[in-house]
Amino acid sequence: MTRKETFNFSSGPSVLPAEALERAGAEICNFGSSGMSVMEMSHRSPIYEGIFAEVKTKLKKALSVPDSHEILFLQGGASMQFSMIPMNLMGEKGCADYAVTGNFSDTAYKEAKKYGTVNLAASSEDKNHTYIPAQNEITTDPNASYFYYCANNTIYGTQWKYVPETGAVPIACDMSSEILSKPVDIKKYGVIFAGAQKNMAPAGLTVVIIDKALAGRELPFTPLMMSYGLMIEKDSMFNTPPCWNIYILGLVLDWLESRGGVIGMEKETVEKAKMVYDVLDESRLFNACAEPGARSNMNITFRTKSREIDAAFVKEAEARGLLNLKGHRSVGGMRASVYNAQPIEGILALAEYMRDFEVKNRV
Amino acid sequence: MTRKETFNFSSGPSVLPAEALERAGAEICNFGSSGMSVMEMSHRSPIYEGIFAEVKTKLKKALSVPDSHEILFLQGGASMQFSMIPMNLMGEKGCADYAVTGNFSDTAYKEAKKYGTVNLAASSEDKNHTYIPAQNEITTDPNASYFYYCANNTIYGTQWKYVPETGAVPIACDMSSEILSKPVDIKKYGVIFAGAQKNMAPAGLTVVIIDKALAGRELPFTPLMMSYGLMIEKDSMFNTPPCWNIYILGLVLDWLESRGGVIGMEKETVEKAKMVYDVLDESRLFNACAEPGARSNMNITFRTKSREIDAAFVKEAEARGLLNLKGHRSVGGMRASVYNAQPIEGILALAEYMRDFEVKNRV
Numbered sequence: 001m002t003r004k005e006t007f008n009f010s011s012g013p014s015v016l017p018a019e020a021l022e023r024a025g026a027e028i029c030n031f032g033s034s035g036m037s038v039m040e041m042s043h044r045s046p047i048y049e050g051i052f053a054e055v056k057t058k059l060k061k062a063l064s065v066p067d068s069h070e071i072l073f074l075q076g077g078a079s080m081q082f083s084m085i086p087m088n089l090m091g092e093k094g095c096a097d098y099a100v101t102g103n104f105s106d107t108a109y110k111e112a113k114k115y116g117t118v119n120l121a122a123s124s125e126d127k128n129h130t131y132i133p134a135q136n137e138i139t140t141d142p143n144a145s146y147f148y149y150c151a152n153n154t155i156y157g158t159q160w161k162y163v164p165e166t167g168a169v170p171i172a173c174d175m176s177s178e179i180l181s182k183p184v185d186i187k188k189y190g191v192i193f194a195g196a197q198k199n200m201a202p203a204g205l206t207v208v209i210i211d212k213a214l215a216g217r218e219l220p221f222t223p224l225m226m227s228y229g230l231m232i233e234k235d236s237m238f239n240t241p242p243c244w245n246i247y248i249l250g251l252v253l254d255w256l257e258s259r260g261g262v263i264g265m266e267k268e269t270v271e272k273a274k275m276v277y278d279v280l281d282e283s284r285l286f287n288a289c290a291e292p293g294a295r296s297n298m299n300i301t302f303r304t305k306s307r308e309i310d311a312a313f314v315k316e317a318e319a320r321g322l323l324n325l326k327g328h329r330s331v332g333g334m335r336a337s338v339y340n341a342q343p344i345e346g347i348l349a350l351a352e353y354m355r356d357f358e359v360k361n362r363v
Numbered sequence: 364m365t366r367k368e369t370f371n372f373s374s375g376p377s378v379l380p381a382e383a384l385e386r387a388g389a390e391i392c393n394f395g396s397s398g399m400s401v402m403e404m405s406h407r408s409p410i411y412e413g414i415f416a417e418v419k420t421k422l423k424k425a426l427s428v429p430d431s432h433e434i435l436f437l438q439g440g441a442s443m444q445f446s447m448i449p450m451n452l453m454g455e456k457g458c459a460d461y462a463v464t465g466n467f468s469d470t471a472y473k474e475a476k477k478y479g480t481v482n483l484a485a486s487s488e489d490k491n492h493t494y495i496p497a498q499n500e501i502t503t504d505p506n507a508s509y510f511y512y513c514a515n516n517t518i519y520g521t522q523w524k525y526v527p528e529t530g531a532v533p534i535a536c537d538m539s540s541e542i543l544s545k546p547v548d549i550k551k552y553g554v555i556f557a558g559a560q561k562n563m564a565p566a567g568l569t570v571v572i573i574d575k576a577l578a579g580r581e582l583p584f585t586p587l588m589m590s591y592g593l594m595i596e597k598d599s600m601f602n603t604p605p606c607w608n609i610y611i612l613g614l615v616l617d618w619l620e621s622r623g624g625v626i627g628m629e630k631e632t633v634e635k636a637k638m639v640y641d642v643l644d645e646s647r648l649f650n651a652c653a654e655p656g657a658r659s660n661m662n663i664t665f666r667t668k669s670r671e672i673d674a675a676f677v678k679e680a681e682a683r684g685l686l687n688l689k690g691h692r693s694v695g696g697m698r699a700s701v702y703n704a705q706p707i708e709g710i711l712a713l714a715e716y717m718r719d720f721e722v723k724n725r726v
Contacts (some may be wrong), residue, residue, distance in 0.1 A: 006398030010405040013606060016455070021392045021400050028388040029381070035369030035684065036382050039565035042373040042687055043658050075438035075567060079602040083586030114584050148724060197603055202402035204567040204605030221477050221584055223446030224470075225439050239442040240560055242378060242567030242605065248402070266407075321398065324405055 007346030010324035011154050011299055011337045012177065013197040015346075020251035024161035038247045041279045043240050050242070055250035062253055063179075063260055065186050065209055072208040072228070073236040073246050081193040081206065082108040083174050084226045086115035088304055089146045089191070091217040097121035097144040097169070101160075102129045102153030103330065104174060110147070115219060121147065128331075129156040132294040138164055146170045146190055152178035154198075155328040157301030157335060158294040163188050170214060177298050179207070179258060181340055182266035190214050191228075196245060196297070199340050205245035256340065265340050272347045273293045278349050285309075285358045289333060303333030304361075310334060313357055322350055370709030373687035374662055374700040375540065377559040378709075383595075383614035400414040401610045404602045414435050415604070418613035425616055425624055428549050428572055435571040435591070436599040436609050441539045444556040444569065447589045448535050451477035452554070453510045454580040460484035460507040460532070464523075465492045465516030465538060466693065475511070478582060484510065491694075493518040495657040501527055510552055511534045514673035515541035518691040519563075520664030520698060521657040524553050533577060540661050542570070543619060544703055553577050554591075559608060561661070563615055568608035570607050619703065628703050634712045635701045636660040642714050646674075648721045654694060666696030667724075673697060676720055685713055 003082060021107040028342050031038050034047055041048040065071060074080070085108070090096060095117035096107040101124045108213040112118045119141055122133040147166040151160045154177040163170065163185070164296040170190025179194040186192065189211045197203035208228070216229040224230060230238055256265065277295060280302050289301035302308055310333055314326045337349055371378040394401050404411040419434050438444070453459060458480040463473040464487045470560060475481045482504055485496040494508055503510060506586075512633040517540040526548070527534065533553025542557040549555065552575045560566035571591070579592040587593060593601055619628065640658060643651045643665050652664035667673055673696055677689045686687045690696040699713055 008399055008403055010403070010408070013403055013405060013603060015403050016390070016400065025391040028391060035686070036371055037379065039384070040373070040376055040378050042376060045373070045687065075440070075443075075605075075710070077438070078604040080438075080586065083588065087586070114586075142514045154392060163708055195603065202605075202607045203406065203603040206720075219584075221582075223443065223450070223477075223586075223589070224474055225443045225446065226586070234543065239440040240558065240566040240585075242377060242438075242608075244565045244607070245567060302671045322409065323398070338585055358621050 005344070006321040007349055009338070009342070009346070009350070011198070011328070011335060012195070013203045014337055014339050015341045016202070016248070016250060017255040017341045019255050019334060023251050024248060039244050041243065043237060043243055048243060048291065050249055051250065055246050055253065058250060058253040059207070062256060063132045063184060063186060063209070064110070066227060068211055068213070069186055070212050070232045071211050072205055072210065072231050074206045074208055074231065074243050075204065075223045077203070077206055077244055078104065078174055078193060078227060079107070081174070081208065082224070082266065083113040083114075084228070085146070085148065085191060086112040088218045089170070089172065090116040090215060090219065091145050092156045093143055093145040095141065095144055097140055097166075098146040098194045099123070099138060099149040099164070100125065101132055101158060104153070105148070105150040108148060108150070108174065111269065116145070119144065124158070126229060127129055129153060129158065130161050130289060130294070131291040132158050135162065135165055136155040140166050140169060142167055144169050146172050148172045152296055152298050154337075155297045156288045156290065156298050157299045159298065161293065167319045170211065179266060180262055181249035181269045181298060182185065183257045183262045187285070196249060201249040205249065205316060206243045213217050214351065268344070269297045269338070269340070272342065272344060274298060275351050276300045276336055277340065279354045283354070283358055286354065289331070298337060298339060300336045301327060301331070302337060303327070309361060316357065320349070320353055322353055330340045365384065366622050369464070369684040369686055370558065370705070370711070370712055371686045372699045372705070372713070373697060374561070374691070375558070376566045377700055377702050378704045379565070379611070380618040380704045381537045381613060382618050383611065386614050388609060401609050404597045406606055407599060411606060414610055414613065418609050418616065421616040421620070422570070425573070425619060426547060426549060431574055431576070432549055432572050433595045435573065435594050436604050437569045437571055437594065438567065438605055439536055440566070440569055441467065441556060441558045442470070444537070444571065445474040446477075447591070448509070448511065448554060449475040450585045450589055451581045451591045452533070452535065452577060453479040453582065456484065456506055456508040456721050458504065458507055460503055460510040460529075462486070462496065462501060462510070462512040462527070464495055464513060464521060465486065465519045467516070468511070468513040471511060471513070471537065479508070482507065485649070486706060487521070491520065492516060493652060493657070494654040495521050495523050496671050498525065498528060503529050503532060505530055507532050509535045511535045513537040515659055515661050517700075518694060519653065519663045520659045521620065521653045522659035522661065522671070543625055543628060544632045544661060561613060564612040567605045568612065621693065631707070632660045632701070632703070635705065635707060636663060637700055638700065638710050638714050639663045640715045646717070646721055648724060649717065653692070661700060661702060663699045663701060664690060664696060666690070669696065672724060679715060679720065683712070685716055685717055
């Protein structure tokens with residue numbers, strides 16, 4: 001089966017732009033006239049420093065990052081940020097607000113308790129995380145050091161459609177599964193972070209965008225590598241960064257720009273997601289899991305009334321080259337992740353298959 | 364300049380086997396019949412779980428890791444281990460012994476002070492880290508939770524030629540720049556760790572080999588991602604691991620096995636290093652920096668009596684395709700890193716150039 005005959009709906013690591021992979025393949029043994037792979041370059045060499053600076057500039061441009069904020073290229077995934085955020089931001093006040101709208105924000109909420117007092121500012125657990133709390137359902141503490149939420153819930157297929165109003169309290173946001181899919185007003189956030197393996201680059205890179213004014217307040221036992229202040233001071237190079245992953249991010253950003261940047265992506269994303277949700281809304285077999293106002297444009301979760309039919313759907317999909325449509329083990333059903341690099345052909349193939357499958361499995 | 368015309372002497376990230384890079388390039392867009400790049404695979408998919416398990420098995424075999432020890436694939440580099448080791452091993456005793464023989468062990472020593480009482484068990488600072496303390500120069504505390512040292516000092520070009528005797532005190536060892544270059548008696552160690560970017564894989568992967576009996580004693584504020592116990596329990600997959608780096612490690616291990624494994628590597632390594640040290644010993648222009656008994660087989664540090672001549676040596680080397688021979692900024696001079704993947708042709712070219720350069724710069 002050639003690459004073109006398959007579409008990968010994995011929730012992450014997930015599909016990357018074919019153009020980026022082809023370019024990486026063409027120069028994998030010898031980048032430019034260097035005689036070296038990017039994987040072999042000293043991170044302190046002028047050639048790699050050039051790549052690094054260029055990727056940072058491209059990301060700054062793509063997301064319109066203001067000069068008040070610094071871009072960091074770190075490791076450890078979003079899970080490392082679950083600890084790094086409280087260790088750095090809990091500060092003197094020693095308390096923080098958390099909105100729990102899924103598995104990952106729940107893990108972050110529990111982890112933060114190691115480092116201070118944590119308020120459950122909002123939760124969607126009462127309806128199994130199928131919705132996003134409205135502003136008036138959030139109880140914020142004006143004395144909190146920060147307010148934390150996860151913008152897109154990969155497992156449950158829900159997405160915040162607004163930025164919570166928190167007054168003077170800085171916002172920390174996990175954007176792992178929606179970053180670069182739409183414009184973001186970075187100034188509204190104290191810290192944004194994202195594991196790269198959904199919309200940016202291969203797993204092993206974590207992008208952090210932090211208001212520099214928030215750095216330098218880490219707790220005394222904070223590990224060196226987990227100090228935002230040190231990472232800002234060293235431009236993410238206190239030690240060797242994940243050089244290859246950063247390079248691939250650059251190739252992905254070139255592709256992104258060629259498609260109109262985050263504005264182009266938002267248009268494509270909304271269209272792509274709508275095509276699948278339209279099938280779900282017309283269907284008598286499939287049901288979307290998320291409430292209409294909270295539907296994610298990145299991860300579309302759905303199911304039939306029967307586990308057996310769900311399993312058959314996933315199995316037949318694989319045979320048609322529609323890969324990784326099984327829902328997360330904690331919720332079951334199906335999940336189609338339609339990140340930036342998911343081509344429209346993949347969406348068309350999925351929609352067609354869903355309609356075909358429904359005809360064959362009339363209820 | 365084609366790849367074959369250059370030799371990369373970088374101290375890390377550093378040269379990788381050409382065969383491994385070529386294989387990676389051939390399957391970068393489509394691994395096997397998957398229709399996906401390894402960079403796009405869900406870490407929970409059977410195909411990637413297969414790759415992961417196979418790499419672990421290969422590494423276990425290459426280093427003869429006993430069943431008492433677990434192999435972990437982590438992130439954050441050796442610097443993350445500087446914190447992770449005391450956070451996990453300091454335990455009830457609350458004190459540890461450190462041997463400081465260079466920049467990285469010094470950073471580790473200072474970092475450990477955040478988490479307990481730290482004894483300076485040995486130091487080579489009195490002679491600018493040009494030697495390795497002998498066993499009788501090490502003051503160990505039988506009540507220490509662990510004894511820490513760095514086996515090969517990349518910056519200073521020194522290498523421990525013996526494993527310190529510490530009685531019942533477990534040994535924690537930074538093997539970043541010598542792992543896989545010779546056999547190791549793993550049972551002698553409590554924890555071995557190594558950043559991958561010297562002898563294993565691209566930067567962004569840290570290999571830890573830990574005696575399972577030492578896990579589960581972490582301090583209460585230890586971040587989730589820094590608990591050895593949790594990482595063992597989750598087989599390094601609490602969250603998404605650096606999938607691509609692990610895959611490349613597998614390709615490097617295949618190459619390693621084809622060259623006789625670590626026994627073959629040790630033979631090659633000793634020969635390669637000797638060729639350069641022989642030139643140094645015969646030279647009236649160049650001097651080796653490390654004392655004879657402490658000379659590293661991985662990083663060969665040397666200098667002339669003049670900074671100008673050093674600079675000229677490095678500059679002319681670049682023109683000949685001998686790259687990254689400049690010494691670390693903290694010590695100056697030159698450094699030739701001759702890791703596993705440095706081909707013998709690179710050593711021959713370096714030795715020839717050194718002799719040529721000496722003829723032209725007679726003192």
